[in-house]
Amino acid sequence: MTISPVAERLLRWFDQHGRHDLPWQQNQTPYRVWVSEIMLQQTQVSTVIPYYEKFMVRFPDVQALAMATQDEVLQHWAGLGYYARGRNLHKAAQVIVAEHDGEFPQDIERVQQLPGIGRSTAGAILSLSSQQRHPILDGNVKRVLTRHQAIDGWPGQTAIEQQLWQLAEQFTPQNRVNDYTQAIMDLGATLCTRSKPACLLCPVQSDCEGFKQGKPTAFPVSKPKKTTPVKTTTMLLILNDANEILLEKRPPAGIWGGLWSLPECDGDAAQWVEQQLGLNVIEEECWPPFRHTFSHYHLDITPQILRLTNTHTARVMEGRETNWYKAGHANNIGCAAPVTKLLASLRQHLEGATS
Ligand code: SF4
Numbered sequence: 001m002t003i004s005p006v007a008e009r010l011l012r013w014f015d016q017h018g019r020h021d022l023p024w025q026q027n028q029t030p031y032r033v034w035v036s037e038i039m040l041q042q043t044q045v046s047t048v049i050p051y052y053e054k055f056m057v058r059f060p061d062v063q064a065l066a067m068a069t070q071d072e073v074l075q076h077w078a079g080l081g082y083y084a085r086g087r088n089l090h091k092a093a094q095v096i097v098a099e100h101d102g103e104f105p106q107d108i109e110r111v112q113q114l115p116g117i118g119r120s121t122a123g124a125i126l127s128l129s130s131q132q133r134h135p136i137l138d139g140n141v142k143r144v145l146t147r148h149q150a151i152d153g154w155p156g157q158t159a160i161e162q163q164l165w166q167l168a169e170q171f172t173p174q175n176r177v178n179d180y181t182q183a184i185m186d187l188g189a190t191l192c193t194r195s196k197p198a199c200l201l202c203p204v205q206s207d208c209e210g211f212k213q214g215k216p217t218a219f220p221v222s223k224p225k226k227t228t229p230v231k232t233t234t235m236l237l238i239l240n241d242a243n244e245i246l247l248e249k250r251p252p253a254g255i256w257g258g259l260w261s262l263p264e265c266d267g268d269a270a271q272w273v274e275q276q277l278g279l280n281v282i283e284e285e286c287w288p289p290f291r292h293t294f295s296h297y298h299l300d301i302t303p304q305i306l307r308l309t310n311t312h313t314a315r316v317m318e319g320r321e322t323n324w325y326k327a328g329h330a331n332n333i334g335c336a337a338p339v340t341k342l343l344a345s346l347r348q349h350l351e352g353a354t355s
Pocket of ligand 1 (some may be wrong): 062144148162191192193197198199202204205208209210211216310
């Protein structure tokens with residue numbers, strides 16, 4: 001039976017340097033392996049060990065877990081984080097008792113139908129506990145494979161993920177599949193680490209493309225950043241004779257919903273103010289634009305100062321909630337962040353003009 005050179009070297013390394021005495025490696029039943037695999041998602045081995053041991057004392061088998069209340073399961077999960085994992089574990093135990101006579105299913109399709117178990121976790125459970133030949137592709141394995149093959153693409157892309165599954169399948173040996181699964185996970189966790197891979201100690205270094213190219217940490221390739229769109233607006237700082245500024249309450253929905261802000265316009269500011277606010281103004285000056293960044297776009301804001309020419313006839317159009325504020329007194333009301341910044345600049349500007 002042929003074995004890939006990668007698997008051969010990994011197994012030899014594992015015999016000497018792999019981890020053999022983790023609590024879930026003793027008495028490797030599907031239940032014990034399953035619980036460990038779920039706890040180890042996004043959590044390091046050293047953190048998991050004490051939780052795992054306590055969990056096994058309280059819930060030694062799938063029946064004990066299924067019969068417990070969710071509260072009790074989550075109490076034993078407290079501190080591990082990602083509580084959906086604990087809730088799914090509990091739900092899956094109930095499914096195993098109700099639909100599989102309390103026996104962990106041995107068919108990978110059925111295992112994947114249990115709550116909280118994806119393809120890689122299902123493969124890991126069945127290979128580690130039942131020596132079934134299934135590839136795994138958790139975060140550690142993705143890192144090892146993308147580096148070893150210098151895969152030039154983000155693993156979140158479907159095509160790259162498929163390529164990785166094919167490689168994982170190709171490398172997984174027919175025999176000693178449980179040791180191989182543990183070996184490749186151990187390699188990722190102990191040598192081929194995220195930021196400082198110990199390539200000189202690595203058993204697969206001789207044909208690792210990432211190492212040959214001198215840039216192992218360039219893999220896996222990061223998720224491509226989306227270019228953030230840029231929108232522009234003009235914020236109007238409309239002043240009256242008393243150097244009060246006109247603020248407008250934003251509608252309850254949308255950005256800055258319900259906060260006080262400055263009127264915004266595109267195009268001719270004086271004309272817009274007359275049409276929309278019923279005020280006559282003259283344009284005093286424009287300040288350089290500045291950028292405010294939201295999670296999904298940048299807003300380039302150009303502040304424009306305008307002064308009221310006919311304070312006494314001033315009226316504000318119906319349907320808009322507006323108010324005049326002293327530039328320095330608007331701290332007590334809820335303002336959008338860039339507006340607070342602009343009001344502070346305006347105050348300094350006005351104080352400078354009068355001193
Ligand atoms: Fe990872 Fe380095 Fe080994 Fe390549 S040689 S698999 S980069 S540890």
